[in-house]
Amino acid sequence: MLKSFIVIWAFFIVFAHANIINRRNEFVFNEFDDQVLIQFQSPKTTAETIHDCGNADDILQIEYLKIAPDPPEKGHELHISAVGYLSERVLEGSYINLTVKFGMIKLLQKKLDLCEQVEKVDKTCPLERGKQTLEHTVELPKEIPPGKYYVDVQVYTPDNRRIACLKATAAFRP
Numbered sequence: 332m333l334k335s336f337i338v339i340w341a342f343f344i345v346f347a348h349a350n351i352i353n354r355r356n357e358f359v360f361n362e363f364d365d366q367v368l369i370q371f372q373s374p375k376t377t378a379e380t381i382h383d384c385g386n387a388d389d390i391l392q393i394e395y396l397k398i399a400p401d402p403p404e405k406g407h408e409l410h411i412s413a414v415g416y417l418s419e420r421v422l423e424g425s426y427i428n429l430t431v432k433f434g435m436i437k438l439l440q441k442k443l444d445l446c447e448q449v450e451k452v453d454k455t456c457p458l459e460r461g462k463q464t465l466e467h468t469v470e471l472p473k474e475i476p477p478g479k480y481y482v483d484v485q486v487y488t489p490d491n492r493r494i495a496c497l498k499a500t501a502a503f504r505p
């Protein structure tokens with residue numbers, strides 16, 4: 332349960348750049364665009380929990396990233412909204428280097444296939460160049476063991492150029 336939660340959560344962080352086709356979400360995106368304008372001068376990442384550790388050379392530039400509630404609460408829904416720009420198409424063979432720590436303990440260190448993972452949020456590779464948006468909700472399990480979690484996500488192209496870098500920290504109370 333813990334492992335599946337972490338992987339789901341890490342997906343959220345990573346797939347903040349995926350496109351959503353669904354009509355209901357398009358409506359939300361419009362509101363979103365207003366927020367992007369308002370937030371244009373402020374730090375790129377508004378979530379306290381998630382920190383964009385990328386730089387200007389990364390293929391994904393995150394304009395806006397928000398999770399609600401922030402911090403996340405177990406046994407509740409977690410909603411994520413994001414807008415970003417890809418400076419090139421993201422192709423098959425791209426990968427995620429994921430590290431999850433629980434306190435001082437390294438819980439998980441994994442190389443995941445990006446395209447395989449995007450299918451879990453109904454996307455397919457290649458991810459097209461240009462503006463990308465994501466609006467998604469997951470239910471966090473009640474059973475998450477209490478403690479502090481650190482998630483480090485680095486996404487790379489097949490030829491090892493960085494697409495994105497994200498770090499997240501969340502503490503769950505008993």
Ligand SMILES: *[C@@H]1O[C@H](CO)[C@@H](O)[C@H](O)[C@H]1NC(C)=O
Binds near residue numbers: 428441442487491
């Ligand atoms: C990603 O992780 C793998 C395995 O842990 C490692 O060999 C590789 O160097 C990492 N890639 C980058 C670009 O850091």
